Amino acid sequence: MHRGVGPAFRVVRKMAASGAEPQVLVQYLVLRKDLSQAPFSWPAGALVAQACHAATAALHTHRDHPHTAAYLQELGRMRKVVLEAPDETTLKELAETLQQKNIDHMLWLEQPENIATCIALRPYPKEEVGQYLKKFRLFK
Structure with missing residues (x-):
């Protein structure tokens, strides 16, 4: 179900216009x-699920932020970088850095083991967060 166009989306559209x-x-x-390597050797599906959990939790937690609202307005244009x-x-050091810099994120902990598996940021312009992520390469 789609909602009406919200104010955050109007701002983005207004800028474009x-x-x-x-x-x-x-x-x-x-x-x-x-986690994909020995001794863990988690299957690809389990890793994908961890990323999905983290992404969903970050979007839900920060659903009222204008960037998140704008991001969710055009479902076909979502951009994610893993x-x-x-x-x-x-991973925990990154979470600490993001916390110190007030970067909204979610550190996903797999339960019941309480294992940190993934960090998901809320949607951001890449210029705002790139400096904290530049040492990480694309997941392969």
């Missing part, structure tokens, strides 16, 4: 690569 480039919003996810963290320590 005025000749200014509309902001491209991206939802970044950082997923632990080591990056890889080598291990849990690196």
Whole structure:
């Protein structure tokens, strides 16, 4: 079910109509690569599920933010970038940095094991968060 056009989306459209480039919003996810390797050897489906959980939780938690509202207005234009963290320590360090810099995100913990598996940011213009993610490469 689609809702009416909200104020955040109108702002993005208004910018486009005025000749200014509309902001491209991206939802970044950082997923632990080591979970796909021994000794963990999680199947691809389990890793995809972790990223989905984190992305959904971040969108829900920050649903009232104008960037999230605008991102969800055009479902066919969603942009996500999935990056890889080598291990849990690196993922938790990133979460700490994001927290210190007031970057909205969700650190997903797989239960009942309480294992940190993925970080999802709410949608952001890449210019606002790129500096915190540049050391991570695309997940392969």
